[in-house]
Structures are given as structure tokens and as C-alpha cells.
Amino acid sequence: MIPLSHCTGFLCSTTSIGACRNLFCLGNRVPFLQNRCSGQERRPQRKRASCYRVCSGAVLQLAMATDDELCIYQTKDALAARLSKEILSLVQDSRGLQASENEQVFVVAVSGGSMPSLLRTALSDQPEAMTRLSRALWILVDERVVPRDHPDSNFRAVRDALEGLVCSERILGFPPDSIALDTSSIADAYAELLRSKGIKPENIDLVLLGMGEDGHTASLFPNDEANLRSAPEAKFYIGIDNSPKPPPRRITLSMTAIQAAKRRIFVVTGKGKAKALSHIFQEGNTKRLPAGLVQNALWLVDADAASEISYR
Ligand SMILES: O=C(O)[C@H](O)[C@@H](O)[C@H](O)[C@H](O)COP(=O)(O)O
Secondary structure (H helix, E strand, C coil): CCCHCCCCCCCCCCCHHHCCCCCCCCEEEEECEEEECCCCCEEECCCCCHHHHHHHCCCCEEECCCCCCEEEEECHHHHHHHHHHHHHHHHHHCCCCCECCCCEECCCEEECCCCHHHHHHHHHHCCCHHHHHHCCCEEEEEEEECCCCCCCHHHHHHHHHHCCCCHHHEECCCCHHCCCCCCCHHHHHHHHHHHHHCCHHHHCCEEECCCCCCCCCCCCCCCHHHHHHCCCCCCCCEEHHHCCCCCCCEEEEEEEHHCCCCEEEEEEEEEEHHHHHHHHCCCCCCCCHHHHHHHEEEEEECCCCCCCCCCC
16 A cells, blocks of 8 residues: 555545546556545445546546556547656656766657657747757667558658657658568567667666557567566567557567566547556456556556546
């Protein structure tokens, strides 16, 4: 349990939910509501969480004993604003990768899917953040094995979404000449390229993760047990040949590398994610959905994605 002193707000009863700006629930993955007065715990029930909409504009925060934090936003813009605040504070606090004696570089790993455009929303009109990020290096959480100009390329998605904000030379994709190799060799070539720039899993400052409707994250998919375990000897990037989400050939940060990074932030939006999210946060992730296996992450989600998380 998180010590109560760490919490700045409590939910005493569901009737007071509308008045609360910050609500903290305690528990291990499955959030419990704690009655401040009696200390009594109550398990959430699978009821519709219409109460979230009562706290219009408010943030519902669930702090878990695992050090995960789940923050629910009413709108994508509010979520993007929190993301930009988080990034700014990480860049301010980070000592960064020591690229040379006088140069510190912040390293961000970005997912594909909706992440690049959300990141653009988060970083647009943020001159302070962009000044601080001007020396950052942007790497890919995962990449589809396609040429860089292919519509499926995550490199292209990140480059196009951040055009005008980030210089394309500072976005690192896998070496184009490795594309003809098998996925495992492409993954090794990418890891080697990053290592040649001093980037190792443990000096990635921030990993920005999405989650698919099936609970996958990066290109780590459900039931791929061999790749879902964290292991000290695991590789930096791994090759995937049978991704259920097309295209099938991909490379991805390994679970171990994701876990080794300094900070993990999930961004999850849309009703399509509601079941997986509720499974992870309310049912203890018994199905071992990959996103739910990532530890110590900040989850920024919208009300649609959180619509199946409910409380008594
Ligand atoms: O390249 C990819 O396929 C991704 O990196 C993948 O893991 C993505 O982040 C999720 O599928 C969520 O995608 P959405 O944000 O588009 O739902």
C-alpha cells in the first residue's frame, strides 16, 4: 500500500466524486477505494463509470502500489497538455546522455500508431520544451520492416508529425541497408547503431508507449511468452516475424529494455482500448497483456479508454 501521506486527495464515498478534483485509489494494480474515515477498503465493481464525466475537466488519478499511475482526462487536448508538462519536467530534470564532454542529450523512444500526432499536439506551441529538446535524439520504440518512405514506416510517421519541430537527422531509424536482412539481424543492426551513439536501454530518458486493443505494446503481442519476459541477458531490440497487426515483420524494443529505461509513459485513447485497460487495472492482468506487464509507468488515458473502469 502507498502510505496515505503520499496522497493528496481521497474518495470517501461515490457521492462525493463530483466534488473531487484529484482522486487517488490505492491497491495493487486493481485499485481499491479507501475510506478516509474508517480506513475500510472497497473493491471496484464493473459498473459504468459515468461518475468520471461528473468531474468535468478534472483529472482522476489512480496511484497504484506498483508505482504505476493512471490519469484519466476528459479530452485529448487535456491529455496532450499533461504529456507536454511531463516531457518538459523530464527534460529539465534529466542530466541526459553524455554525448561529449560538453553535450548532454535527452533520448526519447517514440511508438507508432497515434503517438506521433499526439506528440505533435503536445509539443506544438511549447517553445520552452522545444528549446530544451533541440539536442534530443528520437529513437523508435518499434518499427515495421519497410522502407522509410513507406506509409507504414514509423520513422516516416515520427518525422512527418514532428516536421518543423524536430530536425529529421535527430530521428534515428534502423540502418536502411539492413532492410534485406532477417528481422533479428535488423534489430541487432539498429541496436548497434544506437550503441555507437552512446544509447543503451538504461540511458533512454523516456519511452512513449501506446497500447493496442488486444493489449499489445511496442511490437510485443499477447501470448508471445518468449518475448514478454524480462531477462537481464535480453537483447536491446528484437525481431518479430508474425505480428498480428500488419505488417508482420517488425523490430521492437525488448520488454527488458523498456523496463530498463528511466521513464515510461503510456498514452491510450479511444473506446476500443477500454476492455484491455479495465482488464489490466481492474482484473489484475490475469491474461498477461503485454502493456500490463510493463511496470512503473505513467498511464495517460482519455475517458473513453477508461470507460470500463468503475467503482462502487
Ligand atoms: O507501430 C506500432 O504498431 C506501434 O508502436 C504500436 O504498439 C502502437 O503504439 C499501438 O498499436 C497503439 O496504436 P494506436 O495508438 O494507433 O492505437
